[in-house]
Amino acid sequence: MxxxxxxxxxxxxxxxxxxxxxxxxxxxxxxxxxxxxxxxxxxxxxxRMAECRPLGFLIGLPFALIALVLAAVGAVIWVLGSILSCICPCCFCCSALANLAMKLIQLPVKIIRWFTDQIPC
Missing domain, CATH: 1.20.5 (Single alpha-helices involved in coiled-coils or other helix-helix interfaces)
Known part of the structure; x- marks a missing residue:
């Protein structure tokens, strides 16, 4: 009601x-x-677990650690290249140097992925 x-x-x-x-x-x-x-x-x-390959990861780990040192060098090169390109923007070699440094920074990840793709188990 x-x-x-x-x-x-x-x-x-x-x-x-x-x-x-x-x-x-x-x-x-x-x-x-x-x-x-x-x-x-x-x-x-x-x-994702079907793609997990721990053996490839373990075999590639020492190479990735070496690549990590190169990545640190690449980071320093990238900072210097960025500073140089800000000082002199007409210099094209600084941008190429920065691109090379970025490839060096990405190197450890690429190495681990390559090793895990190569080892089937």
Whole structure:
């Protein structure tokens, strides 16, 4: 009786029963979305673990450490090249030097990826 009077006074406002029903449906749909997201995360990690090759990583690790020293040298070259290109922007060799330094900085990651791709287990 109160809901009927309340609805007659405010026709745009829904009753408490409708609100509870819509809230329950929203929570169920949210639960389904979370469940699908969890399934997607599990599928992603299963695919990533299929690509995991610890032996290739361990064999490539010493070479990556040597490349890490070269990456530090590349970082110093990159800083010097950036300073020189700011001082003299017309000098094209500074930009080539900075590009070479960026390749040196990326070298450890490339070496580890190469080794893990080469070793099948």
């Amino acid at each position: 109160v809901d009927a009077v309340h609805t007659e006074l405010n026709p745009h406002q829904s009753s408490h029963k409708d609100y509870n029903l819509s809230r329950r449906i929203d929570s169920e749909s949210e639960f389904e979305r979370q469940r699908e997201a969890e399934k997607t995360r599990v599928r992603f990690w299963r695919e």
